[in-house]
Amino acid sequence: MSDLAAHYSRFRVADRLLLTGHSHQAWPDVALEGQIEAFDDAASTVDEKWSRAFAKADKLRDWYRVLLDDPAGDIALGANTHELVVRFLSALDLRSRPRLVTTDGEFHTLRRQLARLAEERIEVVQVPALPADTLAERLAAEVNSSTAAVLVSSVLFETSRIVPDLGGLAFTCAGHGVELLVDAYHALGVVPMSLPDFGLTDVWVVGGGYKYLQLGEGNCFLRLPAHAQRLRPVVTGWFAEFDALADEKDPTRVTYGPGGTRFAGSTYDPTSHYRAAAVIDFFAEQGLTAPVLRDISLRQTTLLATAFDDLLLPASVATRDRSPRKLFGGFLAIRTPRAAEYQKALAERGVLTDSRGDHLRFGPAPYLRDDQLRAAMAAFGEVSA
Template sequence: MTTLDSLRASPNALAEHYARFRVADRLLLTGHSHQAWPDLALAGQVDAVTDAAEAVDRKWELAFAKADRLRAGYRALLDDPDADIALAPSTHDLVVRFLSALDLRRRPRLVTSDGEFHTLRRQLARLAEEGVEVVRVAASPADTLAERLAAQVDDRTAAVLVSSVLFGTSRIVPNLRVLADACARVGAELLVDAYHALGVVPTSVRDQGLTSAWITGGGYKYLQLGEGNCFLRLPPHAATLRPVVTGWFAEFEDLAAEASGLVGYAPGGDRFAGSTYDPTSHYRAARVLDFFAEQGLTPAFLREVSLHQTTLLADRFDALDAPPDVITRDRSAPRTSYGGFLALRSPVAGELQRKLAERGVLTDSRGEYLRFGPAPYLSDQQLDQAIATLGSLL
């Protein structure tokens, strides 16, 4: 079984399983935007081609089994074994279907934060141009965000849309239960974007009081599933909603359409299904999920690894004693209040990212934030080297 000490060592105990991404030979601190895939991911893609060649049009029965494996993986990550899960290539697809199920004529108000990922930021901004009232609450301070969002919820609010970990700063948004309760009192929906939590911050629908919430996310970042593996967790009352944006896969197993004369919907997560898709990503995801299980990469252990790595990066950065007007980090909370990357604030973040890449340290930046995203396949020595390189630039 994989241990933290075996991952801290050089060579890292997992690195041999990521030969194609050459994680042992490169300083891949891109984990916040894209972790490497284990070599078994390729076998999943070959599986998809093999099934298509052998079964031809009957491949869909085999492909749906891979989709079910992916759903099971997300249920485990959400600690919600009975959840209805809809799948789609992107969270945008799922968010649009969710929004199309809301009664925006009667409740034309959406509440969100100003720290949301571009999937929400852009789409909500476009809806605002068409007359939907979009209320944006300051994401900072994160410690009070849930309460401040809750204060904006009224009987004109159709939904609140917020992240459980802020993608720009890595801050965890606590007390989402308070927000869920506020939404439930007035009949508003709550959509939680957990993309930047799964794989680095354990999530429990029940323990966090989110049984009535919609939860979306995907496996492109910390779960190493690659593109095309996004999900929407449906709350129990989702069976009463009828998304306007709907694909023909949502007709499967529908028994009510002819009797009512209305467009019908399949039960469960398929209510929010789209249409014909490329199942290759699900084959890849199934292999990677099995790999995680074999290596003991559970949510609790991944959190332990992540906290060790981000704390090490933060400590090494502090030791540089860099001028705060050039680069600094948020020290207002302990590392346990952050997700899976170290966010460094700098007016030249993009320039630093480019110069680090020239020196073999691949990071990620957005706006004024330079982000170091470690991953379980990196050793402590590699993390030390990455920060030392930043120090030489500074």
């Protein structure tokens, strides 16, 4: 992929050490063409733009189906995962089953919202996220007849550890009539995810393209299991009945559209979907399929891990999980009590990373060269000396 950087000239990836690829990857130049197309369609067709915008949205849904190996899956789109998770939560029968099971390693979208629900007397059980190898089993042990849902990531956002055996957890949840929501945000684009192969055809999946997929903001999704058609989200937008607006309404009962429209919101800015459609085409042209992206990610994170080991830093300064790299997602997490301090020092040297608690995160991307990755880790050696 040595020439890939040429397609990201506006982000200047060839000249910058952008090691925040797990948070916000650069956009290829064609993304701007998508945004301009959105403006031109609005200018030329005004309110008739929506048929063109919906075609872009359908293209985005189709791509998520490919990434999930779920060709017939129902997909609801949203500007962010929070709005989609809130609609999901609003569809649960929390009066009869006032218990939610999750982990202490979830991203802030779940952490904050579930903590607020706990203040309103919803029982929220937090299972320690580590060790990841036994997390699914420990979550399953907390499932009972009072549980409405289990909410867990497929890749942990602080450590990059992949959570194995979610299929076993899904089997347990199904046996108790409990919903399982899997946050796949840190998987798509770096860890191939086949719902049939993983035993996850009957679960909810939430994620988006802001991180590894280079789609930018406003391109999140909620994948619905088949039984979702029985649920009626309390938080609902008028797009959930968009195709039936002219139909006669039952004044005593709110109706919902089919498939993913059941969990739709309301009027949105379609520019993000135009940008996404352009990037999707670019990925196809460059051969950036899920297996290829995984190969690139593993090679790059292995290079970073090796370069870190070569620094020979004392464990009291910084260390890392030395499990095989195939057990991790798309970034290298270095554990250090001075993570935030080192992040700032690296930024002053032109190396952009980020930190979460005591984890300093180095996130590569396909357009970065090997010498850029080595230079970034060498800079860490200098600031930590």
